[in-house]
Amino acid sequence: MPLEVDGKTFETDEEGYLANLNDWQPELADAMAEADGAELGENHWEVINFLRSYYEEYQIAPAVRVLTKAIGKKLGKDKGNSKYLYELFPYGPAKQACKYAGLPKPTGCV
Amino acid sequence: MAAAEFETPKIREYPIIPHLQEGVMAHSKPFVAKPDFQEKLGYPGELVDNWKEVAIEKMGELTGKYRSLQVFLDSCVKCGACTDKCHYYLGTTDPKNMPVARQDLFRKVYRRYYTLPGKLFPKLVGAEDLTEEVLDDWYSYFHQCSQCRRCSVYCPYGIDTAEISMAAREIMDAVGKGQKYCNEIIGKVHVIGNNLGLPEPALADTLEGLEEDVEEETGVQVRFPLDVKGADVLVVTPSADFFAEPHIDGLIGYAKVFHQAGISWTLSSYASEAANFGMFIGSYENMRKLALRIREAALDLGVKRIVFGECGHAWRVAYSFLNTLAGPFDFLDPSYPVPQHICEVTHGLIQEGRLTLDPSKNDDMVITYHDSCNVARASRMGDRPGGQFEIPREILRTVCNHYVDMPSYSIKEGTYCCGGGGGLLTDDLIELRVKGALPRMEALKNVVDDYGVTHMAAMCAICKSQFSKVFPYYDFEMDQIVSLHQLVSNAIVLQPEGKEESDENSPGEGQEQAEAA
Numbered sequence: 001m002p003l004e005v006d007g008k009t010f011e012t013d014e015e016g017y018l019a020n021l022n023d024w025q026p027e028l029a030d031a032m033a034e035a036d037g038a039e040l041g042e043n044h045w046e047v048i049n050f051l052r053s054y055y056e057e058y059q060i061a062p063a064v065r066v067l068t069k070a071i072g073k074k075l076g077k078d079k080g081n082s083k084y085l086y087e088l089f090p091y092g093p094a095k096q097a098c099k100y101a102g103l104p105k106p107t108g109c110v
Numbered sequence: 111m112a113a114a115e116f117e118t119p120k121i122r123e124y125p126i127i128p129h130l131q132e133g134v135m136a137h138s139k140p141f142v143a144k145p146d147f148q149e150k151l152g153y154p155g156e157l158v159d160n161w162k163e164v165a166i167e168k169m170g171e172l173t174g175k176y177r178s179l180q181v182f183l184d185s186c187v188k189c190g191a192c193t194d195k196c197h198y199y200l201g202t203t204d205p206k207n208m209p210v211a212r213q214d215l216f217r218k219v220y221r222r223y224y225t226l227p228g229k230l231f232p233k234l235v236g237a238e239d240l241t242e243e244v245l246d247d248w249y250s251y252f253h254q255c256s257q258c259r260r261c262s263v264y265c266p267y268g269i270d271t272a273e274i275s276m277a278a279r280e281i282m283d284a285v286g287k288g289q290k291y292c293n294e295i296i297g298k299v300h301v302i303g304n305n306l307g308l309p310e311p312a313l314a315d316t317l318e319g320l321e322e323d324v325e326e327e328t329g330v331q332v333r334f335p336l337d338v339k340g341a342d343v344l345v346v347t348p349s350a351d352f353f354a355e356p357h358i359d360g361l362i363g364y365a366k367v368f369h370q371a372g373i374s375w376t377l378s379s380y381a382s383e384a385a386n387f388g389m390f391i392g393s394y395e396n397m398r399k400l401a402l403r404i405r406e407a408a409l410d411l412g413v414k415r416i417v418f419g420e421c422g423h424a425w426r427v428a429y430s431f432l433n434t435l436a437g438p439f440d441f442l443d444p445s446y447p448v449p450q451h452i453c454e455v456t457h458g459l460i461q462e463g464r465l466t467l468d469p470s471k472n473d474d475m476v477i478t479y480h481d482s483c484n485v486a487r488a489s490r491m492g493d494r495p496g497g498q499f500e501i502p503r504e505i506l507r508t509v510c511n512h513y514v515d516m517p518s519y520s521i522k523e524g525t526y527c528c529g530g531g532g533g534l535l536t537d538d539l540i541e542l543r544v545k546g547a548l549p550r551m552e553a554l555k556n557v558v559d560d561y562g563v564t565h566m567a568a569m570c571a572i573c574k575s576q577f578s579k580v581f582p583y584y585d586f587e588m589d590q591i592v593s594l595h596q597l598v599s600n601a602i603v604l605q606p607e608g609k610e611e612s613d614e615n616s617p618g619e620g621q622e623q624a625e626a627a
Contacts, residue, residue: 014141014290014538015537015538057311058309058311058312058315059309059312060306060307060308060309060312062312062316063316063319063352063353063354063358064353064354064355064358065316065319065320065323065355065358066315066316066319069319069323082355082589083589086588092579094353094354095537106306106353107291107294107295107298107305107306107307108295108304108305108306108348108349108350108353108385108571109305109348109349109350109354109357109385109421109535109571109572109574109575110306110350110353110354110571110575
């Protein structure tokens with residue numbers, strides 16, 4: 001199911017994850033969120049940007065704990081926990097946020 | 111990621127055998143593996159033209175190779191003892207999820223091509239041709255079996271549906287119709303070393319972060335060593351322990367146990383996965399290749415012992431098959447079991463009085479324990495029958511003041527699968543996972559209502575992820591599932607001035623002997 005944004009078509013996998021990491025652009029994240037009935041605010045973007053920079057360095061999404069710690073540092077300690085991340089991304093920070101950030105879906109027993 | 115389009119089953123006060131609803135789960139199918147994932151494991155990329163011949167030949171090969179499989183196919187007398195034992199049948203009401211009916215999807219084809227009456231009078235003996243519809247049914251319903259083996263406990267002949275499911279999946283792989291979730295993951299382990307695809311630098315970074323966290327929290331420098339040559343113990347754990355919650359809290363627990371006992375240990379970036387999905391797809395070759403990574407890491411690091419972390423099916427592979435898959439392990443210290451489970455280590459240390467534990471640290475919780483199917487029914491722990499049931503419970507009763515068991519039909523050898531085992535822990539099967547969790551949810555609700563249970567402990571990465579996902583469907587909170595060693599971690603009292611572990615010197619061998627028990 002390809003994704004169409006600004007007249008351009010982007011290839012995705014069966015679950016809507018971007019097929020090619022390099023295709024990513026911020027508008028895609030907005031479009032994916034819209035399709036899920038959500039709107040991305042500043043705090044969503046903090047998470048998405050962190051995911052992308054972590055991925056660039058390590059070629060993998062960060063562990064949930066690494067993510068919560070980083071977000072806690074950026075947005076305040078009260079937000080550095082999974083509960084807050086689940087408020088932002090109800091389908092799970094590891095999966096939904098990765099999708100919006102254009103990262104592949106984490107696999108395994110997670 | 112659209113909202114779930116199915117109804118979550120209602121929790122009842124006690125289990126009721128549901129009315130049948132034929133075909134109600136026929137639509138449930140996981141994504142098919144892409145050619146790329148298939149070929150990496152040595153399977154055809156897509157359904158081959160002569161798939162029927164290939165499938166029948168493979169079936170003959172498997173029944174010839176595995177006598178157990180042929181016995182299971184020949185010996186069923188349709189007594190019906192298994193029918194209401196499967197959590198997927200109880201949760202979905204689809205009659206093809208009765209273990210005997212699931213087996214018969216395979217058995218009817220076997221009868222048609224491999225038994226004389228089936229060849230001569232197929233209709234009289236329930237034999238059927240292998241057709242596209244049959245293959246479709248296989249793909250659907252053999253991916254609605256978590257290979258948990260609960261049905262086999264109640265079968266008077268001991269017929270093991272799990273083995274039949276594994277064979278069916280192997281045949282489907284051989285004709286080019288594999289399952290995406292399992293096969294993508296196995297490919298990742300062959301290349302990177304773990305299910306997540308977590309490369310060494312990311313693993314090192316995560317472990318470093320954990321050292322900081324634990325020091326911040328306890329004031330004690332607890333190490334999470336990676337690739338340390340000459341360590342005594344190689345810990346092989348599911349990669350979810352590095353990534354997910356509450357798994358990672360269990361990993362912290364292992365580290366604290368080793369720290370306090372002064373045992374030198376290490377993780378390996380090469381064998382950074384305990385899980386072995388080769389078993390789920392019935393592939394001996396893939397299972398062996400995955401297991402050999404552990405052997406290589408143990409040899410390379412020069413360890414004396416191998417200890418497995420909290421992973422259900424990994425323990426089945428480790429306990430039951432590791433020696434024949436990747437042995438002999440004559441280079442390890444024979445005074446310890448090969449391999450050993452982290453619970454055996456912790457339990458042994460508790461017996462010896464080598465851990466300082468304060469169970470009141472867990473006083474904010476009332477705990478129950480979910481026996482993972484592969485630990486409960488496919489392996490053992492310690493040196494006595496039932497050790498796999500008692501050792502985890504003894505640990506829990508030591509580290510928690512408030513522990514309650516769920517109803518007897520739902521624990522120990524009668525335990526219900528979490529609903530996500532056997533290679534089904536994937537979002538494309540969420541309906542099946544939610545419905546299959548029903549029997550466990552009912553048993554849990556029972557102790558929540560009657561005894562005020564607040565949390566359920568488990569020691570399998572799949573169980574933990576599955577429960578944190580499906581709990582909200584049944585009005586539980588996702589953080590009500592905890593790792594067994596998370597509770598050990600909470601209770602362990604670390605002394606800031608205590609002796610630090612050393613990678614070079616192992617503590618007195620004599621001291622550690624009792625742990626082996």
